[in-house]
Amino acid sequence: MGDTLNKLLLLFNKREKKKLLVLFLMMIVSAMFETVGIGLIVPFVGIVTNPSIIKEQKILNTIYELFQFKSTTSFLIFSVFVLLLIFVLKNLYILLFQYSQNRVILNQQVKLSKRLFNGYLTKPYTFHLQRNTAVLLRNVNEEVPKVFQGIILSGFQLFTELLVIFCILSLLLYTTPVATLTASFLLGGSVILFLKMFRKKMSEIGKEQQQVNGQMIKWMNQGLGASKEVKVSGKENFFVNAYAEQSQKNAIIKRYIMMLDQVPRLFIETLIVSIVLITMLIIIFQGITMTKIVSTMALFAMAAFRLMPSINRVISMISTIRYNRPALTVIYEDLFVNSEELSQNFTEDHSLDLSINEEGTFKDSIRLNGVFFKYPNQQDYSIKDVSLTIPIGQSVAFIGESGAGKTTLVDIILGLFRPEKGTISVDDKDFHEIESTWKKKIGYIPQSIFLTDDTIRGNIAFGMPNSHIDDRAVWKALEQAQLKAFVESLPEKLDTPVGERGVRLSGGQRQRIGIARALYHNPEIIFMDEATSALDNETEKEIMSEINKLKGEKTLIIIAHRLTTIENCDVVYKISNGKLVSVNELKMSVI
Numbered sequence: 001m002g003d004t005l006n007k008l009l010l011l012f013n014k015r016e017k018k019k020l021l022v023l024f025l026m027m028i029v030s031a032m033f034e035t036v037g038i039g040l041i042v043p044f045v046g047i048v049t050n051p052s053i054i055k056e057q058k059i060l061n062t063i064y065e066l067f068q069f070k071s072t073t074s075f076l077i078f079s080v081f082v083l084l085l086i087f088v089l090k091n092l093y094i095l096l097f098q099y100s101q102n103r104v105i106l107n108q109q110v111k112l113s114k115r116l117f118n119g120y121l122t123k124p125y126t127f128h129l130q131r132n133t134a135v136l137l138r139n140v141n142e143e144v145p146k147v148f149q150g151i152i153l154s155g156f157q158l159f160t161e162l163l164v165i166f167c168i169l170s171l172l173l174y175t176t177p178v179a180t181l182t183a184s185f186l187l188g189g190s191v192i193l194f195l196k197m198f199r200k201k202m203s204e205i206g207k208e209q210q211q212v213n214g215q216m217i218k219w220m221n222q223g224l225g226a227s228k229e230v231k232v233s234g235k236e237n238f239f240v241n242a243y244a245e246q247s248q249k250n251a252i253i254k255r256y257i258m259m260l261d262q263v264p265r266l267f268i269e270t271l272i273v274s275i276v277l278i279t280m281l282i283i284i285f286q287g288i289t290m291t292k293i294v295s296t297m298a299l300f301a302m303a304a305f306r307l308m309p310s311i312n313r314v315i316s317m318i319s320t321i322r323y324n325r326p327a328l329t330v331i332y333e334d335l336f337v338n339s340e341e342l343s344q345n346f347t348e349d350h351s352l353d354l355s356i357n358e359e360g361t362f363k364d365s366i367r368l369n370g371v372f373f374k375y376p377n378q379q380d381y382s383i384k385d386v387s388l389t390i391p392i393g394q395s396v397a398f399i400g401e402s403g404a405g406k407t408t409l410v411d412i413i414l415g416l417f418r419p420e421k422g423t424i425s426v427d428d429k430d431f432h433e434i435e436s437t438w439k440k441k442i443g444y445i446p447q448s449i450f451l452t453d454d455t456i457r458g459n460i461a462f463g464m465p466n467s468h469i470d471d472r473a474v475w476k477a478l479e480q481a482q483l484k485a486f487v488e489s490l491p492e493k494l495d496t497p498v499g500e501r502g503v504r505l506s507g508g509q510r511q512r513i514g515i516a517r518a519l520y521h522n523p524e525i526i527f528m529d530e531a532t533s534a535l536d537n538e539t540e541k542e543i544m545s546e547i548n549k550l551k552g553e554k555t556l557i558i559i560a561h562r563l564t565t566i567e568n569c570d571v572v573y574k575i576s577n578g579k580l581v582s583v584n585e586l587k588m589s590v591i
Helices: 004-007 014-039 043-050 058-066 072-122 126-132 132-177 178-225 227-233 235-286 291-339 406-414 436-439 456-460 471-480 486-489 507-522 536-549
Strands: 367-371 383-391 395-399 421-426 442-445 525-529 553-561 571-576 577-586
Touching: 004 291, 014 072, 014 132, 043 072, 058 072, 072 132, 072 178, 072 291, 072 421, 072 442, 132 178, 132 291, 178 235, 227 383, 367 406, 383 406, 383 421, 383 553, 383 571, 383 577, 406 525, 406 553, 436 442, 442 507, 456 471, 471 486, 471 507, 471 536, 507 536
Parallel strands: 395 553, 395 571, 442 525, 525 553
Antiparallel strands: 367 383, 367 421, 571 577
């Protein structure tokens, strides 16, 4: 329990912990209101059954004379309205408390979801090579709500109910100690026994539910993500059956949880009724007067009426917290245990403030010196002792057979991977010292372009709000990517939706939008990783002609197999088996 509490407190900063303290104080007041509401039942029932008590009780008699009541009937009517007013105020306060509680906790849930999503996006690229997207989606969208709604909110409700139970039992203990102690022993022992029976099972199904949810998202992602290949190959049943298998497991888990939700209510209802009857017998055998018996039994009945849902909720909340604890473990590990891989502070997005320096930020060259790199969980190096220079303003090509390490080497220069040995410098400055500036000054065109479900405008000005997009720059980028005429022919032009992953466009059109995206931000260095491989020869020639005009103004780093793509490059590096095997500063005749 202590370990869980420590992990939860790490999710809140100092200011947010103060809000939790305020909620805790409000919770105490709420419990007191509940107790007062029930405690007033005893004198009220006493007044109804024996009006002479008004004259006998000092407090009641003082109130009677202060307000100058003419009869006990008028005092009784007054008592009804006072009791009703107290219950109305009590319930209004509890409603305010519930609203405040939900607002604080759900707002914090939004903050943590944002923080975790930000953390995943800022983790090293190697992290994403090892983790399934479905698991990350599950953690942000499902595990975070489990932590806040299933543990924190349930925890507040649990403490609220425990305080109510404690206050009510204290009142009962003051009124009839023997009967209360007997009832408490029977009730407490039965509840503890019940919780022990299901304690281990709730933790187990919580972990199982976590795994099943990840698998369900994974199979849906894979089936819908490869919808074209699935339909062509007729493999719909494979993905449907794989999803249905996990869905069936999920249904079994849910069924078990739903049964556990019902069992405590039935168990507690039977137990409370039995204890109230036993308590009644104890009170009768104590030889108390009938008036006292009636008022005491009214108190016990009212207390039982209030305690029954409270005890039921206590059992339910404890089970819910145990069920959701695996979610806290996952969030805690991704936020704190692997903190060296996670940016815990939000990074400011200065992309909107970026002003283009006409003279250029980088002047001299990019240098790699003795760079080694291997992927996680691999023994052999993918890049081995590579040293090379890329002059700023020139065009450089990387060639080599498939799997030679070309893309890995370019990914290192991009900053996606950190070399295990060796250094990278730009203008004789360590790469990592100028990494934030570097990211703002490069353009990257991959072989496979990812398009968001947005308009052509939104996809070209990738990551920019519509209010900050420069349409003139968009049209210029489209012209350079040989796509301007096509977009102008569309009825909605720049406002044309491209569909999920760009399904409404051809492969070549998607690739040219990717090229336009890289050119829109006017980068100083352009990386092209097989960027024109999806285009026909004529279109590729036209695009490369436009890009080659940027030589001198821009630095071009190109991975390609076609001779036409790199025929105008100033330097060609050949990579084989992760090593630099040759440098040709002349135009290549063959590849």
